[in-house]
Amino acid sequence: MTQAPTPTADTVRQLVRTLLQDSRAARTGRGGPRGGTGGQTAEPEVRPVGGGEGATTWWVGTRHVLRLAPDREASIRLRREMRLRDLVRPHVRIALPVSVAHGEWAPQLVCTLDTRVPGGSAEDHDVSAVGETDLAGLLSGLREVPLRQADTLGVPRIAPRSLEVLRRAAVQAAGRLDEADEFDSGRLDQLAPPAAAQLAAQPGGVVLVHHALTGENLVVSADGRVRGVLGWGAAVLGDPAEDIAGLALAVGAPAAVRAATLAGYGARPCLRGLWLARCDAVLHLAEGITGSDPTPLPLLRTRLHRAWEPILLERVTDLRKEDEAL
Structure with a gap:
């Protein structure tokens, strides 16, 4: 069984930086060194949702939420959830979060950076x-x-x-x-x-x-x-x-x-x-x-x-x- 590391503010910031860079590279078709800032402006503030460091859900600035699967079963559910939201979205007028970037935050453990629905x-x-x-x-x-x-x-x-x-x-x-x-x-x-x-x-x-x-x-x-x-x-x-x-x-x-x-x-x-x-x-x-x-x-x-x-x-x-x- 995969042992999940303990998320901290520093690891979350690094993860968000990497996810966003990989997402931009995928959209533009250009690669680049992982983990660099690429000339970005100041990084957004990150803070845990409803708990201290070690939480599996983090606010990222005012527009995004980072979710970390703590184990392999949760990774399966998170992958399914991202696909299910895309299936449901055309049938409802209410907003559903959109995954702007996703990947693995630890071996075989999935994460997704989602849009934050205001309200x-x-x-x-x-x-x-x-x-x-x-x-x-x-x-x-x-x-x-x-x-x-x-x-x-x-x-x-x-x-x-x-x-x-x-x-x-x-x-x-x-x-x-x-x-x-x-x-x-x-x-x-x-x-x-x-x-x-x-x-x-x-x-x-x-x-x-x-x-x-x-x-x-x-x-x-x-x-x-x-x-x-x-x-x-x-x-x-x-x-x-x-x-x-x-x-x-x-x-x-x-x-x-x-x-x-x-x-x-x-x-x-x-x-x-x-x-x-x-x-x-x-x-x-x-x-x-x-x-x-x-x-x-x-x-x-x-x-x-x-x-x-x-x-x-x-x-x-x-x-x-x-x-x-x-």
């Missing part, structure tokens, strides 16, 4: 009504990505989760949260076993799923527009309700359901996504309280609140008529 995160800015249409365009665009091409890139296929299995686990976790005065466990009574059975994933509904639509991966401007989507390394071919669930945790249940409805999804996948998010939020907060989930407790509580925001479409009834109407 904050959904944790910092609320998504507006127009931003919900941006999310709808994202969901509908993901549905249009050719599955065969995504398969060719090696995007994994995963089976839909059992909502009944998830419900049973959430009921147990909700009991512990109730004892800790964190959650009213009776709220889960709305999802009885027959309702969970009705919300099983439907055959033939496989699409490209981002699978990590967290608040941190949604780039939102101050006016509430969704300007970009990050974090494509977790993408799978699977259940579209997982992305609806991710949005419920990131921007709230009402906004997530409205965006999914605008994208053409009917009542069943919307409700399935809603209850996936609600059960997940209960489980993750219970794990956070015991220390098995490292996510900060305030964020876990915020996600629980978002997922349990009331929506107009709450009751699980016979969904056939609703599906036909939508």
Whole structure:
């Protein structure tokens, strides 16, 4: 197994210099000595994202982000992610990062210098009504990505989760949260076993799923527009309700359901996504309280609140008529 060196500011600056020089040489068809400055102006500032030296993601000036794969498995995912973004980009109007240069930063360990999408995160800015249409365009665009091409890139296929299995686990976790005065466990009574059975994933509904639509991966401007989507390394071919669930945790249940409805999804996948998010939020907060989930407790509580925001479409009834109407 390849042992990754520890990234430092000096090694990152040298790596960025080499990547940019090699990229220019490839575009112009001219070679040159590796590692020279080639008459460049002052190098951009580099600083680690969310940690000290040793981090695998670094800001490079104000326009780029350098990402370093820490092991060979991560290298495979990073290579796939760069190709997948190129496949997805024609189908969505939201910006995706572009790799301006990539290579190896250590033997068999990949790195990419990506463009930085300007804006904050959904944790910092609320998504507006127009931003919900941006999310709808994202969901509908993901549905249009050719599955065969995504398969060719090696995007994994995963089976839909059992909502009944998830419900049973959430009921147990909700009991512990109730004892800790964190959650009213009776709220889960709305999802009885027959309702969970009705919300099983439907055959033939496989699409490209981002699978990590967290608040941190949604780039939102101050006016509430969704300007970009990050974090494509977790993408799978699977259940579209997982992305609806991710949005419920990131921007709230009402906004997530409205965006999914605008994208053409009917009542069943919307409700399935809603209850996936609600059960997940209960489980993750219970794990956070015991220390098995490292996510900060305030964020876990915020996600629980978002997922349990009331929506107009709450009751699980016979969904056939609703599906036909939508």
